Amino acid sequence: MTEKKMHQFQRLSVFTTVATFFLIFVGGLVRVSGAGLGCPDWPKCFGRWIPPLHAEDLPAGFDAQSFNVTLAWIEYINRLIGVLVGFLILATAIMAILYLRRQRRILIPAIFAALFVAFQGWLGSVVVSSLLEPLLVSLHLLIALLIVSLLIYITQALHYLKDGLLPKSTAVNKPLRNWIVILWVVALFQIVIGTQVRSQVELILSDFPLLFGLQLIERIGLINYVHSILGILFMALSIIVALMLFKKSEFRILGVVIVLLPLLQISIGSAMEIFGIPALLQVFHLWVASLIIGVILIIFTQLSYTEG
């Protein structure tokens, strides 16, 4: 692979990763603004490739009552960005197939990212036709986190490949890497619990549509406590990891970030409890969770390639 191609590939993979994080943010926004069913059909929206602007333009067979132009367009723009990101990931996989066939540790994640993104698109249609079944919505988020993890790994592996670095033996940084794996597992578990807190809120609302804010939080019950306690546990774990990272000069910034993000996340979570789950905080709570997963992966990959 020429240096120029390598440079292009690197830029593509960085751009794709950033775009995927943006897509996760937009996806959260769709969820929180309640636009998930803005289009009752998939992939078209109200039977059109360009959603209608007025209820009068609806094709026959669609109930004008269920048409809300704002929600339809929020959902549809999410799908369009999803398609764009899908093509970016496909391009990443094609680049890897064309130029880095022999670099298995880049080729394989790139192909998997493309396969997952195709699956994710299909899952999106199932989520809509299931009328936003909570478990499917959570799975949709988990796949997104998996895809973004693969992309981060590819981006970093490319960076090290350019510098001629190879992954170290697994013995290097072993205890620290084990801690990072634990952190990653707890983070994913915590995210799953978080999605269940959200589902619980929706269940309560369907039984008690008159509850708002604080009354609603009181009713969430056990799972909310579990989520809070696990959040604090995660914070403690990330402090342990950060202390270990501080001993390595190259990892100091990551050490700070891995403490600051959970701290920010706990603050957002607490603010949600105090102010009655405002929508803006929900979006960021979900998004910061995806950033934490990203940072954990960056640390892990960097630890695999450098001794620090």
Add this chain to the structure above:
Amino acid sequence: MKNKISGLVSGIIAVFFLAVLALVVIDSANKSRYDLPDYGSIPHFQFIERSGIPYGKTEMEGKINIVNFFFTSCKGPCPYMNSQVAKLYRKYATSQDVQFVSISVDPQRDSLSILQNYATDFGVTDNRWLFLRGPMDEVEILSEKGFMLGGELPDLHSTKLILVDSAGHIRGYYNSYNENSLELLTIRVRELLKKM
């Protein structure tokens, strides 16, 4: 160092951009939901409730009303439609701001005591669900001209649930046979309640 600072600055700008984007999207989504269609005011009417007290538009004002037309001896769609209303009635048990108004389209047969028994059969224990009886010609006019519903009464009465806001304005028609439509109804009621 310079690199790190510019990285931090672009990070802050990105988060700021995302926050503004989120606020705009959430706000317009909320506004679009508040923005229920307004099909105009229902006309003045006054019928008799099963308890014997006069009941009409004036009594509906100040509350969010879910209105439907039915008759007790109807074997077709009525039992199902009213079982759906009963579900909503139980759902809103904690609120005095949401009430249900079922108007008989067969006042000849549906005496107040028959209406009372019918209500009991559907588990009605308080006055959040009202059953009205009025002169047939007035019921016909109310159904056709007031609520703009079609269908020959009594047999072909509408199975729609009609949402009427606290000012007595019609804000939507919902299909009692469609779960999505009923789901939408509860969202709309919630939005109306927020505004009250």
